[in-house]
Amino acid sequence: MKALSRYLPLLLLAIAWELAARLNIVSSLALPPLTHVATAWLDLVHDGELIDNGEASLYRGAVGLLLAIVGGGALGMAMARWRTFDVFVNPLVELFYPLPKSALIPVTVIWLGFGDGSKILLIFLGCMIPVTIGAYNGARGSDHVLVWSARSMGASPLRMMWDVVLPSALPELLNGVRTALALSFILLVSSELIVSQKGFGYLIGYLGSTGSYEGMYAVVLTVAFLGFAADRLYQLLMQWLLRWRE
Numbered sequence: 001m002k003a004l005s006r007y008l009p010l011l012l013l014a015i016a017w018e019l020a021a022r023l024n025i026v027s028s029l030a031l032p033p034l035t036h037v038a039t040a041w042l043d044l045v046h047d048g049e050l051i052d053n054g055e056a057s058l059y060r061g062a063v064g065l066l067l068a069i070v071g072g073g074a075l076g077m078a079m080a081r082w083r084t085f086d087v088f089v090n091p092l093v094e095l096f097y098p099l100p101k102s103a104l105i106p107v108t109v110i111w112l113g114f115g116d117g118s119k120i121l122l123i124f125l126g127c128m129i130p131v132t133i134g135a136y137n138g139a140r141g142s143d144h145v146l147v148w149s150a151r152s153m154g155a156s157p158l159r160m161m162w163d164v165v166l167p168s169a170l171p172e173l174l175n176g177v178r179t180a181l182a183l184s185f186i187l188l189v190s191s192e193l194i195v196s197q198k199g200f201g202y203l204i205g206y207l208g209s210t211g212s213y214e215g216m217y218a219v220v221l222t223v224a225f226l227g228f229a230a231d232r233l234y235q236l237l238m239q240w241l242l243r244w245r246e
Contacts (some may be wrong), residue, residue, distance in 0.1 A: 032214045037221065040214035049203065050222065057188055057199040058226075060116055064123025065184045069177055072128040076135025076176075077169060093132055101126035101183070102190045109195050119191050119199075126187045127180035134176020138169030174238050181234055185227045 014034055020026045021033040032040075044050035079086040079093075104125055108118040166173075192201025200223050207216040 029213065032217060036214045037217045040212070041218035041222065044215055044218055050219065053199050053203045053219075054222070056116075057192065057201070060119040060199065061123060061184050061188045064120040064188075065127055065180060067120070067124045068127035068131055068180055068184075071124070072131030072176070072180070073135045073173055075128070076132040076137075076173070077139040077166065079132070080136050080139030080169075093129065093136075096125075097129055097133070101187055105191050105194055108191075114195050114197065118195065119188060122191050123184050123187050127184050130179040130183065131173070131176045134172045134174070134179075135169055138172030139166075141168065141172070171242060174241065178231070178234055178238070181230060182227065185223065185230075189223060 017031065018034045021028045021031050021036075041050070075089065079089050101122070104122055105118075108122045108125075112118040112121055188199070189201040189204070192199035193205045194201075196202040200219055204216055204219045204223075207213070207219065
């Protein structure tokens, strides 16, 4: 019952969409009926277009996000633990934080061309910032008594980071990763819309330019559902990883 009430607004939105198109409240050219969109989605799956382009997009997004998590997490914790390193790197993080990440699309294309590499680099650069900030804030809030105890027991810097700092930084780090997860979908589709010959973004642009609006909306809803599902699964992962804190 709780789940039904939680997702009831989505059901009402779907009904309103269908009625608005059927009753010509909104032109069906601009907003096709949801049933037509569903039919177009089945056709795209049957033809293999949605699956082929989806595989390309998910590969780019997964690799870029994974690199951002590893690189951003390590960078943030290093900034928090070594002041000299923080002095040099923190201004760069503050500089790139407000920068619209989509502005990097032409730069990554110039560097790596129109293939997978430019999209992966864009996602890595854009998603690394929230992960870095989350790791940095979490590591700075780690228990100093535990850090001092680990030092007095002869723990190496790397062992101390793994056994003491990382567990303390984990909640903030995971929140940063959640932000990066949502950002990865935005950057992925944005870059594929502009400079790609394969992927969800490319398919959205192609179907829209050829007037296949039912298919275009089908791909848009697919991306929205995948983003929603990824966020829900990630929240379950967060709960599992943070059980020890209870």
